[in-house]
Amino acid sequence: MTVDVENLVRRFGAAAALDGVSLSLRQGEFAALLGPSGSGKTTLLRILAGLDFPDQGRVRIAGVDVASVPARDRGVGVVFQSYALFRHMSVAENVAFGLRVRPRRYRPPEAEIQRRVRELLELVQIPELAGRYPEQISGGQRQRVALARALAIEPQLLLLDEPFGALDALVRKDVRRWVRGLHERLGITSILVTHDQEEAMEMADRVAVMERGRIVQLDTPQALLEAPATAFVAGFLGEATRLPLYIERGIARLSEFGLDDIEIDLADGEAVLFLRPHEVRIEPAQASRAVVRFIRPEGTGGTRILAETGSRIIEGISHAELARGDACRIRPVSGTVFHGDGTTHRWQRQEAWAAG
């Protein structure tokens, strides 16, 4: 189902947890809400689930305004990290819960409930655990049970709030790939809340980056990396070196960082230059203030180098033999400039300069 959120505001006292959030998701889309702690991700998810209510704004699910639709009638499945399984219920009973608490009129017959529970446990690949209790299964298995429980009501919208937090790194990778596959097989719309950028970038079709109660950019993972809308997004996503600079008559002086000046055809003023590692070449040099600190081979793509210059660490790529402690030259070849006047620009080293 589609999800349309218009200008949501949610205040707690004087502070706005959501400060005018708008968002439209397509049927079948997998979206992630990504942002630092306190940026409003969980609040937005709770409002979608019907567990909290906005002070202003509107939520439509499948085109229907849900302001007066209670949580259990929204057709939404929810997996919250804090929504622990019921300890006194077996795995099968946990999964059946959402169906058994339905008013009699809407409750499927018991045989049908049991059939559906078996089907769901097959789907999440743990049919043999039906009779166990939560403390008798692993964290990854509990997560699968929580998912099966959320899916039991056949939701068209699945809301996942940090659902993989309790899993160790290896299992986590597996479970998230599997969840993404499940999303596709069921053809549902899903929203994942996370503060793990790798998770968001790997799982989602589009990622909404949140900052202080607002969505600052909603885009594909690739577009977020290649064309971040603000310096916050550029700094938050992917690896980047951030250099504050001052542009004067088309030149930004980087000598304080031990780098050559660069030509930037923008108005005089303060700016910030973001350099992704692949936008910086690191080369051997005889006399240089910059020193190679860390080296990580990247296969055929060269070597990732962390070089220190002045008090800064700059990450780049080298195609030459370099060892820890070697002097090196750091040459940015492209980057993103956020000008103090609020505009964003791509910067590319001119050939004449590049050769120099």
Ligand SMILES: Nc1ncnc2c1ncn2[C@@H]1O[C@H](COP(=O)(O)OP(=O)(O)OP(=O)(O)O)[C@@H](O)[C@H]1O
């Ligand atoms: N029930 C509440 N009462 C008061 N303030 C709240 C309440 N719930 C959330 N807040 C505040 O609203 C803001 C947004 O909280 P929210 O939980 O949505 O952030 P989040 O992005 O999900 O953070 P995290 O990544 O830490 O879970 C925070 O400043 C939080 O302290």
